[in-house]
Amino acid sequence: MDFISEFKEKTARVNRALEMLLPKAEVYPEVIHQAIRYSVFAGGKRIRPVLTLAAAELLKGDLDLIMPAACALELIHTYTLVHDDLPAMDNDDLRRGMPTCHIKFGEDMAILAGDALQSMAFELLTKIEIGENISAEQLLLAIRELAQAIGTKGVIGGQVVDTISAANIIDKKTLEYIHQNKTGALIGVAVRIGAILACAGRENIERLDGYSKHLGMVFQITDDILDVTASEKVLGKPSGSDIRNNKGTFPSLYGIDEAGKMAAEE
Amino acid sequence: MDFISEFKEKTARVNRALEMLLPKAEVYPEVIHQAIRYSVFAGGKRIRPVLTLAAAELLKGDLDLIMPAACALELIHTYTLVHDDLPAMDNDDLRRGMPTCHIKFGEDMAILAGDALQSMAFELLTKIEIGENISAEQLLLAIRELAQAIGTKGVIGGQVVDTISAANIIDKKTLEYIHQNKTGALIGVAVRIGAILACAGRENIERLDGYSKHLGMVFQITDDILDVTASEKVLGKPSGSDIRNNKGTFPSLYGIDEAGKMAAEE
Numbered sequence: 001m002d003f004i005s006e007f008k009e010k011t012a013r014v015n016r017a018l019e020m021l022l023p024k025a026e027v028y029p030e031v032i033h034q035a036i037r038y039s040v041f042a043g044g045k046r047i048r049p050v051l052t053l054a055a056a057e058l059l060k061g062d063l064d065l066i067m068p069a070a071c072a073l074e075l076i077h078t079y080t081l082v083h084d085d086l087p088a089m090d091n092d093d094l095r096r097g098m099p100t101c102h103i104k105f106g107e108d109m110a111i112l113a114g115d116a117l118q119s120m121a122f123e124l125l126t127k128i129e130i131g132e133n134i135s136a137e138q139l140l141l142a143i144r145e146l147a148q149a150i151g152t153k154g155v156i157g158g159q160v161v162d163t164i165s166a167a168n169i170i171d172k173k174t175l176e177y178i179h180q181n182k183t184g185a186l187i188g189v190a191v192r193i194g195a196i197l198a199c200a201g202r203e204n205i206e207r208l209d210g211y212s213k214h215l216g217m218v219f220q221i222t223d224d225i226l227d228v229t230a231s232e233k234v235l236g237k238p239s240g241s242d243i244r245n246n247k248g249t250f251p252s253l254y255g256i257d258e259a260g261k262m263a264a265e266e
Numbered sequence: 267m268d269f270i271s272e273f274k275e276k277t278a279r280v281n282r283a284l285e286m287l288l289p290k291a292e293v294y295p296e297v298i299h300q301a302i303r304y305s306v307f308a309g310g311k312r313i314r315p316v317l318t319l320a321a322a323e324l325l326k327g328d329l330d331l332i333m334p335a336a337c338a339l340e341l342i343h344t345y346t347l348v349h350d351d352l353p354a355m356d357n358d359d360l361r362r363g364m365p366t367c368h369i370k371f372g373e374d375m376a377i378l379a380g381d382a383l384q385s386m387a388f389e390l391l392t393k394i395e396i397g398e399n400i401s402a403e404q405l406l407l408a409i410r411e412l413a414q415a416i417g418t419k420g421v422i423g424g425q426v427v428d429t430i431s432a433a434n435i436i437d438k439k440t441l442e443y444i445h446q447n448k449t450g451a452l453i454g455v456a457v458r459i460g461a462i463l464a465c466a467g468r469e470n471i472e473r474l475d476g477y478s479k480h481l482g483m484v485f486q487i488t489d490d491i492l493d494v495t496a497s498e499k500v501l502g503k504p505s506g507s508d509i510r511n512n513k514g515t516f517p518s519l520y521g522i523d524e525a526g527k528m529a530a531e532e
Contacts, residue, residue: 013467108429143392152289
């Protein structure tokens with residue numbers, strides 16, 4: 001199977017698992033489960049869970065056992081999107097061509113859905129089957145890595161610096177900090193968790209780490225370029241929202257051509 | 267030592283531990299750590315962590331080892347308060363006589379501080395020392411119980427029903443659901459986590475559970491009564507905010523006298 005087919009196959013597996021693992025929309029109180037499902041099934045590419053599975057596969061891990069961890073990564077990603085879109089944050093009405101969670105369900109439900117998605121991610125991780133393949137110690141390490149990666153020294157840190165920098169011209173060091181943390185930290189830990197749960201030794205994890213850092217940068221630069229060049233139809237969100245919000249991006253700092261070259265190099 | 271002195275002594279221990287475990291206010295990006303510390307040290311009574319310690323003590327657990335779990339409970343509690351106070355939720359400007367987090371640091375930082383407090387709580391739990399006294403399996407169980415208790419079948423569930431019921435007259439069953447979940451679930455799991463980490467058998471946990479459920483109800487009824495009767499000075503927040511928000515409370519459903527009797531009975 002080629003790369004694209006493998007990616008698509010894993011995406012489909014993740015979608016089936018999410019469908020099974022998330023509370024049904026009819027479970028009381030219904031509205032929160034509707035908001036959660038609406039946001040999770042809004043057409044994400046499942047890049048993070050696929051990376052978790054890919055890393056685990058490379059190290060001969062049991063993908064069925066590890067699947068709840070992969071799904072946990074997607075829930076965390078979704079929670080950050082739902083909160084990022086809020087009026088007090090990026091104030092985005094559309095995501096992937098659909099009304100954002102707070103437009104559809106109200107701001108209060110969007111706050112609560114994001115909060116619930118975070119705890120649900122940790123809950124999924126704790127439900128991974130302990131036994132011959134995965135020890136309780138390995139699982140605890142995976143949970144710790146996730147908690148650290150999404151905290152103030154990871155995703156939230158990047159988001160905070162992005163937010164307070166919004167109206168200012170920022171230097172390249174700050175821009176790199178934002179992307180390495182806001183986006184890179186979750187991409188990185190997706191790979192690490194796959195490796196940890198596939199019982200990887202320290203050396204393996206370090207090697208995968210370098211790989212995932214580059215991947216995170218490529219991902220972010222491409223996203224920035226698309227924000228400038230793509231039309232709303234392609235993006236599924238209003239284009240130029242970074243410019244509107246005065247955000248420092250790779251194209252605004254380096255120009256589109258140079259940013260394109262950087263992505264290719266990474 | 268009498269009950270009050272023991273409570274005060276444990277509160278002081280929790281405060282010292284929180285001081286040590288939370289990132290310093292000077293750590294980059296500073297504003298989020300300032301917002302987190304501001305909210306955590308806004309004068310909470312530390313009821314939940316004290317309950318964790320008290321349950322552990324009863325079962326001869328090692329309180330020093332268990333302390334990060336107790337602190338995790340307080341971080342979760344603080345995160346729910348910070349998000350509850352947001353304009354899109356209860357829209358409260360004051361808490362315990364001080365400006366709420368979003369008034370002091372802005373709505374965006376309050377959303378992010380709440381998010382970070384949640385992941386920090388899980389991070390603290392994963393850092394508990396594994397060894398003779400606490401096994402990795404016990405710790406995983408504690409993390410799972412916490413994640414479940416604060417999810418859509420616990421704290422968030424109660425918060426959701428509270429929010430969607432705000433403008434309506436609600437029945438007693440709904441009111442009980444709200445309080446058992448919004449407040450009771452975290453009180454209950456505080457006790458359970460203390461018992462689990464002190465190596466309690468199933469029977470001990472069940473017994474403590476009954477105790478903690480009654481305690482949760484007493485706590486909530488008293489809080490509701492205070493909201494109606496106390497002045498802003500005593501409460502540290504505008505009194506009558508439940509009435510302003512049309513919230514179903516024990517006094518509004520049963521009258522103040524009857525609610526008082528109910529608390530005493532519990």
